[in-house]
Amino acid sequence: MENSNKMKALVKYAPGPGNMEIRDMPVPHAAPGQVKIKIMEAGICGSDLHIYHSDIAIPVNPPVITGHEFSGVVDEVGEGVTGYAVGDPVVSETAYDYCGKCDFCREGWYNLCIGRRTLGYWYNGIFTQYTVVPADRVHHIPEGVSFTAAAMTEPLACVTHAVGDLTVINPGDVVLVSGPGSIGMMAAQVAKAYGATVIVSGTDIDEERLALAKQLGADYTVNVQKDDLEALILRVTDNYGVDVVLECSGAAPAINTALRLVKKRGYFTQIGLTGKKIEFDIEAINYKEMHFSGSMGSRNASWRMALKLLGEHRVNLEPLVTHKLPITQWEEAFDLFEKKAGGKIFLLPVE
Structure with missing residues (x-):
């Protein structure tokens, strides 16, 4: 699949309860200012279930690839991007887009921007093989931190x-x-x-x-x-x-x-x-x-603190993960989540 122009993805394809399925989607490419990331591991968030049930207040823009908690490696760097190279282990913030002009954004509280549009809600997310995000949202994974632990940087x-x-x-x-x-x-x-x-x-x-x-x-x-x-x-x-x-x-x-x-x-x-x-x-x-x-979401300082705690091994996240399933078994994974069976549940990409 890596050499194909299609990838398997979990897609919310229309508004309303349900309306989610595995589809073949185009493999994205990094535009100027963007980074293309190969997904290594990805976690299910409660909001993913809310997107499925269509009872979430955050704007959703179907058809959209769902998911936003993940770790990966840089696969392609867009024009004008510096500080990242192919193969770098990375994570990305979920605040894909925000206005940058309102008082909240200008004061660093872009998690509260009314124009915020989120990865996996409005822009194609990470329950797939590749995603593309603005380079400004990307963070290096500290040395010695596993892809499993790093995939939980967003909730941390x-x-x-x-x-x-x-x-x-x-x-x-x-x-x-x-x-x-x-x-x-x-x-x-x-x-x-x-x-x-x-x-x-x-x-x-x-x-x-x-x-x-x-x-x-x-x-x-x-x-x-x-x-x-x-x-x-x-x-x-x-x-x-x-x-x-x-x-x-x-x-x-x-x-x-x-x-x-x-x-x-x-x-x-x-x-x-x-x-x-x-x-x-x-x-x-x-x-x-x-x-x-x-408390709502996170901002840049939160991500830096989370990665610092991970890098210094002051938090231990790997024991929280109890299930890892391929995205093709997303219905089983969602059911486990809703029944509170186990702990953190991951969906992994498939070729």
Whole structure:
């Protein structure tokens, strides 16, 4: 297939629920200012399922090749591009295009640009053999970092944005990570890298994930359906509550529990998306003078921090991956994801 002008790709071919299939698509070429990347490994994000179900607020432009979490090697360098050579191991930011003129872009917060158009949503993504991206979005993979770990740079960058840009964690702080999915596992490790004592909470369905969180450095893990999270937190914090909540589950009960258990003037950063409107105690934010923030995507500084943590081996991402399937088995992979069977699921290119 490498010498062919076609490649197998997972395509959202029309608006509406479903409307996704494997198609033969043209192999792209790098235009001036672009880099063509051969995909090595690629992860499924929850948003890929939302694209499939057509219930996502981010603009989607079918027909489009889906997927945006990946690692690869430079296959072709467009005219005018410097700093990259064929064969370089790389990753790419997902913010394929943004206006560059609005206040958010000019201040470095292009993740909030209203004109942002995203890889795998608006522009052809990475569930295929090759993708093309603007050279300014490309980052070198640090030496010694595997393609598997590097393929999770994008979700890790979302976490480093949430922690580094929106939250204050001081050494010795107690941090509650609510929800031990892949993002929660990353958040726990990033918080540990900041010097925090970390508590990871989950439910019965998360028993294996909680065990893995412990192996990856969490100080405490709690199944809230079996153990008393509040009692643990009050004991560890001298009855003050946790300094920081990194809420990664998006579940209403977990959000309300965390609001109750964060201390006065503490930080609460909502990373997980609820997928629907929920009821929560907004007055708790007032009464506690809480620093409450949502978090959306990532920006250049987030990517640099994520790659630094990977390069220094301060986070360990490979154990998060439980399944690697060819893109031709995407339906099975999506089903596993929706059933929360296992951890991070990868789709690999096929010829």
